[in-house]
Amino acid sequence: MQKTQFQKTLGYHIVLELHDCDATLLNDMQQIKTIMCEAACKAKAMIVTEHFHYFLPFGVSGVVIIQESHLTIHTWPEHGYAAIDVFTCNSKLALQAAVQYITQQFNAGNVTQHYLHRG
Amino acid sequence: MQKTQFQKTLGYHIVLELHDCDATLLNDMQQIKTIMCEAACKAKAMIVTEHFHYFLPFGVSGVVIIQESHLTIHTWPEHGYAAIDVFTCNSKLALQAAVQYITQQFNAGNVTQHYLHRG
Numbered sequence: 001m002q003k004t005q006f007q008k009t010l011g012y013h014i015v016l017e018l019h020d021c022d023a024t025l026l027n028d029m030q031q032i033k034t035i036m037c038e039a040a041c042k043a044k045a046m047i048v049t050e051h052f053h054y055f056l057p058f059g060v061s062g063v064v065i066i067q068e069s070h071l072t073i074h075t076w077p078e079h080g081y082a083a084i085d086v087f088t089c090n091s092k093l094a095l096q097a098a099v100q101y102i103t104q105q106f107n108a109g110n111v112t113q114h115y116l117h118r119g
Numbered sequence: 120m121q122k123t124q125f126q127k128t129l130g131y132h133i134v135l136e137l138h139d140c141d142a143t144l145l146n147d148m149q150q151i152k153t154i155m156c157e158a159a160c161k162a163k164a165m166i167v168t169e170h171f172h173y174f175l176p177f178g179v180s181g182v183v184i185i186q187e188s189h190l191t192i193h194t195w196p197e198h199g200y201a202a203i204d205v206f207t208c209n210s211k212l213a214l215q216a217a218v219q220y221i222t223q224q225f226n227a228g229n230v231t232q233h234y235l236h237r238g
Binding site (some may be wrong): 010011013015016048049051053055059061064065067069070072074076078081083085087089116118119 | 154186189238
């Protein structure tokens with residue numbers, strides 16, 4: 001299932017781990033929503049809907065449903081960490097543009113990404 | 120990132136690949152919504168919201184946002200395939216009960232699941 005690079009497949013899935021992020025930002029639901037929706041646009045995806053949820057005492061979960069699948073995020077401000085998934089059925093989307101944008105916006109000091117091919 | 124079994128971590132993520140499924144069911148958005156929401160209940164998760172989308176000419180995408188993170192599904196009826204992700208920040212959820220239920224409901228002939236620990 002796991003590949004270092006994408007090959008022809010049904011689903012293209014990037015598992016993105018952002019550590020050492022801006023903790024304040026990781027707790028700001030509105031900002032996170034803006035970033036994730038903008039990331040979908042950077043990928044040239046078409047947004048169908050989005051839903052974001054703030055957790056007490058801290059943390060945000062959210063999903064952006066795109067015509068071409070989804071982006072999700074879950075944040076742990078207390079750990080400076082965000083778990084992000086970008087999944088698409090369309091190999092023509094600019095996934096790396098989305099990943100680069102997200103990484104920059106969260107000012108992540110430590111980033112790992114893994115490519116999964118699905119199907 | 121990838122482990123054969125869960126260890127203590129922030130996020131618990133199951134990547135589930137269902138092949139050789141019932142193609143008619145994979146194209147039935149209402150049924151898929153029912154199955155995914157019921158799977159969340161089997162896991163003892165609390166549903167926050169859900170969104171499902173039908174694609175022409177075929178295929179369904181959907182997400183169930185739970186207090187403890189999310190479940191997503193994307194189906195390719197023409198390939199008898201569904202890509203499912205179950206993600207939670209709560210180690211006490213009964214994820215395997217959800218996975219077993221989903222697998223049975225889709226009558227999958229070929230199943231793989233991978234455990235990712237996130238964070």
